Amino acid sequence: MHSSEHSAHHPALAHHFQDLDQQKDATWLAMWVFLGTEIMFFGGLFLAYVIYRSSYPDAFAIASNALNVNMGLGNTFVLIISSFTMAMSVYSAQMAQTGRLVVFLILTLVLGCTFLSVKYFEYKDKFDSHLVPGRHFDFAHHHDPKTGAILEGAHGGSANTESTSHEAGHSEKARREIQIFFSLYFAMTGLHAFHMIIGAGLLIWLIVSSMKGRFSKEYNSPVELVGLYWHFVDIVWIFLFPLLYLIGRHHHG
Amino acid sequence: MSAHVIESKPLVVEHKEEQENYLTAGYTLKSWFLTLDHKRIAILYLLSVTTMFFVGGIFASLMRLELMTPQSDLFEPDNFNKLFTMHGIVMVFFFIIPAVPGVLGNFLLPLMIGAKDVAFPRLNLLSWYVYIVGAAFTMFTIVSGGVDTGWTFYTPYSTSSSQTHVVPVVLGLFITGFSSILTGLNFMVTIHRMRAPGLSWFRLPLMVWSIYATSIIQILGTPVIAVTLMMAALEKVLRIGIFDPNLGGDPVLFQHLFWFYSHPAVYIMIVPGMGVINEVVTCFSRRSIFGYRAIAFANVGFVVFSFVVWGHHMIVAGQSVYSALIFSILSYLVGIFSAIKVFNWTATMYKGSISFDTPMLYVFGFQGLFLIGGLTGLFLAALGFDVHVHDTYFVVAHFHYVMVGGLVMAFLAGIHFWWPKMFGKKYPESIAKFAMILVFAGFNLTFFPQFILGYLGMPRRYASYPDEFQVLNVMSTAGGSVLGLGFLLIAAYMVWSLVFGKKAGMNPWKATGLEWEHTTSPPPTENFYETPIVNEDPYNYANRDFTKDFNKEVKLGA
Amino acid sequence: MSDDHSKHHIVQPTTYATILGALLLFTVLTYYVAFIDLGVLSNFVAMGIAVTKGSLVVLFFMHIFYSTRLLWVVVAGSFGWLGLMLVLTLGDYITRHWDIQHRIFF
Incomplete structure (x- = not known):
């Protein structure tokens, strides 16, 4: 048994652990296992996405073009940089530089909130243009953000598809398929945003704790664990961005 | 006694048993409901899963009453739909899945690995509360009129047609899922990080291996059902179209997602039960387990293979025939791991000095019934046969042989085996044997006729049936009453034993293992008087002197 | 218990900065590639880049490389x-x- 005597009586050590090392290993492993659960949690949605995208490739390409790619790209930058500042927070905590730790944590929080604000405006835009699935969903009135032309269901952007029948029910079919894209878009980005909000809450808690000087060279697991969580949320977005925003861009670019 | 078992300064039990144990550590409600002690949390689980078991049992009894006559006279077909749905939901999500991990796992895991507690005691308590909140949602649904979708919530019926309370019950299960995940996470980390010195992986009791395997399945499977139920609830409320064929969705996708969890969930149910069997069969055969590593790795095999066979639930549901073929072959392979275990338990008993105490009787019951349940599972994995009996009572009988004949038998074996450790009292042995015979006979009378009914073509989930099926159905109902009486009898004498039972002593079965040899019954709050050091393999019955009194001394350290 | 006891390597800021640069670069790349018609390959390129980015985050930001x-x-x-x-x-x-x-x- 590793018993680092100097850490045996640390206030943060729970009674049933031998020493801080054992406690740290346990929490670290637990966090990774939890992230494994999270992968499968998002995995269900990714599976639905894969199935429907392979079933309705054209509708997905058209629908994807209705998203604001610049906002998506900007948010990707914001989130990646926030991951970097989070990593720097972990480094500062490990080096016991409390001042820098607080600064990096606040930066991370600010970037996270920036991401969420952009997301809010994107959602609002979708609400205004009837792109939220449900009774009021209506794609026919939607304008292509680049050309300004009205997108008419499956007629736009599917030049190379093999479906050539333009029956009366066709645009209704396209409407349903496009609606499924938006269902998945809202479910996936919504779940992601929900994780971001939890992450922001955790960051606030970390900022308060580190201002109180709770973290030291020996004990900084909370910063590391929230860091892992934050990076995981970043990874989810790294996949969401190309999957949702970048399909079939070359048809309209 | 072999030389390498160092018995330095053993502790005489008499002095210790007067001292505090985890039960006497506090008598207030607060000391129970805010406890961080894994043993007390196990007792909380025991109370709640037993309650849910009897709630589910009431639904089952009402169903069997209705099925005594061919007409749907006692219940309207609509109400019958609700009965079997609520029976399934309560039994699957609130009894079988948490039963062994929640009760026996919580109580035994830290004791078996020589730890003071699980890795995250607060999380452990939280799991129980999450379970209770989920159960409350479900109870609310029952009181307010029930659900009629079947426990599988198949779309599009559940999302488009059903007028019952699908959303609250789905939310309840979503919440309960997190209880399962947190328990699994906690146990997994505990096994990795909290083992006593000297307790290497291959010295772990096989019960711990089983719990470990179960935890992995809980961790990787449960989030999928959570997100699936979330999508179904969104579908029902907002009409987002993911599972609704009218809106371009595919209901079969729901079944894929649902069974990706719910088939492995079968292993969440049965694998910890198998863990119990390992402990009991060795103790009452006085032999070391035959093929330790084979059984340990069979658990790992279950983890992997339980996740790649889900399609056998969907053979007639519209999945591709090629997929069905693959899933059928993979389903056969799962049988290998069950076979490894059953053969090894049998080999363990061979030339053992077998005694027929109640826990061992349940093991025999398990062996026979699980064998029937498992082999009929192989029938069902065969494509042609499955098409014939799909959605008939054959399937019902098959999974009750596995779940009740397998898991409930194992659970009762475990409860009887560790009852003296949990409460320090002996249950009345001869009444217990009688109850075991009631349960075994009642079970077979209930479910064996259902194999025949199913093969003859009686579909499941109907309140009425043609006249020629009545004889077998009456047999089944009669068996159900015997089975129910058996369970009630067990509950009665277990409660009786808490007050009037004889004092058990620390190791009444003369069993090996840290929980028996290194601590008193009931154990103190921190489990051991000194952190045990392990220097032998598990089930080392060859090295024990059975003429000695096992109840006298607690081993300290080694 | 000492079988896989981690040493908790401290990753240096220069490493973090390098990874940040790579991630930003890949983001720009995936954006521009999306506007080029590569047929079926488009998906593979987009996913390839996403997997690479994700791996960088897991390995370095999340310290798995040193774990x-x-x-x-x-x-x-x-x-x-x-x-x-x-x-x-x-x-x-x-x-x-x-x-x-x-x-x-x-």
Whole structure:
């Protein structure tokens, strides 16, 4: 048994652990296992996405073009940089530089909130243009953000598809398929945003704790664990961005 | 006694048993409901899963009453739909899945690995509360009129047609899922990080291996059902179209997602039960387990293979025939791991000095019934046969042989085996044997006729049936009453034993293992008087002197 | 217990900065590639870049590169299980019409 005597009586050590090392290993492993659960949690949605995208490739390409790619790209930058500042927070905590730790944590929080604000405006835009699935969903009135032309269901952007029948029910079919894209878009980005909000809450808690000087060279697991969580949320977005925003861009670019 | 078992300064039990144990550590409600002690949390689980078991049992009894006559006279077909749905939901999500991990796992895991507690005691308590909140949602649904979708919530019926309370019950299960995940996470980390010195992986009791395997399945499977139920609830409320064929969705996708969890969930149910069997069969055969590593790795095999066979639930549901073929072959392979275990338990008993105490009787019951349940599972994995009996009572009988004949038998074996450790009292042995015979006979009378009914073509989930099926159905109902009486009898004498039972002593079965040899019954709050050091393999019955009194001394350290 | 006791390597800021640069670069790349018509390849390129970016984050920001074998297994296992789910389900959808249509792929 590793018993680092100097850490045996640390206030943060729970009674049933031998020493801080054992406690740290346990929490670290637990966090990774939890992230494994999270992968499968998002995995269900990714599976639905894969199935429907392979079933309705054209509708997905058209629908994807209705998203604001610049906002998506900007948010990707914001989130990646926030991951970097989070990593720097972990480094500062490990080096016991409390001042820098607080600064990096606040930066991370600010970037996270920036991401969420952009997301809010994107959602609002979708609400205004009837792109939220449900009774009021209506794609026919939607304008292509680049050309300004009205997108008419499956007629736009599917030049190379093999479906050539333009029956009366066709645009209704396209409407349903496009609606499924938006269902998945809202479910996936919504779940992601929900994780971001939890992450922001955790960051606030970390900022308060580190201002109180709770973290030291020996004990900084909370910063590391929230860091892992934050990076995981970043990874989810790294996949969401190309999957949702970048399909079939070359048809309209 | 072999030389390498160092018995330095053993502790005489008499002095210790007067001292505090985890039960006497506090008598207030607060000391129970805010406890961080894994043993007390196990007792909380025991109370709640037993309650849910009897709630589910009431639904089952009402169903069997209705099925005594061919007409749907006692219940309207609509109400019958609700009965079997609520029976399934309560039994699957609130009894079988948490039963062994929640009760026996919580109580035994830290004791078996020589730890003071699980890795995250607060999380452990939280799991129980999450379970209770989920159960409350479900109870609310029952009181307010029930659900009629079947426990599988198949779309599009559940999302488009059903007028019952699908959303609250789905939310309840979503919440309960997190209880399962947190328990699994906690146990997994505990096994990795909290083992006593000297307790290497291959010295772990096989019960711990089983719990470990179960935890992995809980961790990787449960989030999928959570997100699936979330999508179904969104579908029902907002009409987002993911599972609704009218809106371009595919209901079969729901079944894929649902069974990706719910088939492995079968292993969440049965694998910890198998863990119990390992402990009991060795103790009452006085032999070391035959093929330790084979059984340990069979658990790992279950983890992997339980996740790649889900399609056998969907053979007639519209999945591709090629997929069905693959899933059928993979389903056969799962049988290998069950076979490894059953053969090894049998080999363990061979030339053992077998005694027929109640826990061992349940093991025999398990062996026979699980064998029937498992082999009929192989029938069902065969494509042609499955098409014939799909959605008939054959399937019902098959999974009750596995779940009740397998898991409930194992659970009762475990409860009887560790009852003296949990409460320090002996249950009345001869009444217990009688109850075991009631349960075994009642079970077979209930479910064996259902194999025949199913093969003859009686579909499941109907309140009425043609006249020629009545004889077998009456047999089944009669068996159900015997089975129910058996369970009630067990509950009665277990409660009786808490007050009037004889004092058990620390190791009444003369069993090996840290929980028996290194601590008193009931154990103190921190489990051991000194952190045990392990220097032998598990089930080392060859090295024990059975003429000695096992109840006298607690081993300290080694 | 000492079988996989981690040493908790401290990753230096220069490493973090390098990874940040790579991530930003890949983001720009995936954006511009999306506007070029590569046919079926588009998906593979987009996903290839996403996997690379994700791996960089896991390995360096999340310290898995410096971690114990156990954590490698946890990470690989989790993604592997997701793959298992995707492959077996997709297998059904791809082969669903094989017996009707005389096409082998899609």
